[in-house]
Amino acid sequence: MKNIAVLVSGGGTNLQALIDAEKSGIIKNGKITCVIASKPGVYALERAAQNGIKSLVIPRKDYADIASYTRAVTDALLAEKADLVVYAGFMTILDEQIFRAFPYKMMNIHPALIPSFCGKGFYGLHVHEAALAAGVKLSGATVHFVTEVCDGGPIIMQKAVPVENGDTPETLQKRIMEQAEWKILPEAVSLFCQDRIKVVDGKAVVD
Ligand code: GRF
8 A cells, every 4th residue: 555645735626636536446555644735724734634634734935945845845755654745736846855755756737738838837827828828729637757857757647628719717727627637636646556657768658
């Protein structure tokens, strides 16, 4: 049984999808054992509490720089004996220390089809604003391994979602969350916990 640690910064809808998937048996051989928030009072912490999941708050604002903050988060994850770290709406960039501690053992959900609309500055509604500005007819979500390159790790799963006439960033975000993010993240976590994802020549291969 693998220990799953979830990093959060906001509402925690992806955390909720993972909690629901664990309860319904979709996540094989994995258990969410802790939630770590980058700031206090976020609703993701309430979701953890409602489900009896241990949570820690490591406030980004308490640390002078990214290096010391990354050290604190890494040490907490090691203390929790995390086998998998899931970034679920985690809004703080960490440095390469954590990648060295958890090589190909961390995954992130990005609300676009990487390599489109990703990288520095592409988070939250900004992603969907860019997709609408580009006039794409399909967007979606991507689960990828976290490496030192922002949104640049090997892609594990993707799911496309249609852009509809009259979409706003908010309506597109909601559709992508409901139809893509909340489905592929639990699936990818389950595959990892079953040791069914390998990285070969820099590409994630699911067997
Ligand atoms: C989601 O759109 C996710 O793709 C992005 O952060 C947003 C909020 O996630 N990484 P959550 O509701 O806090 O899980």
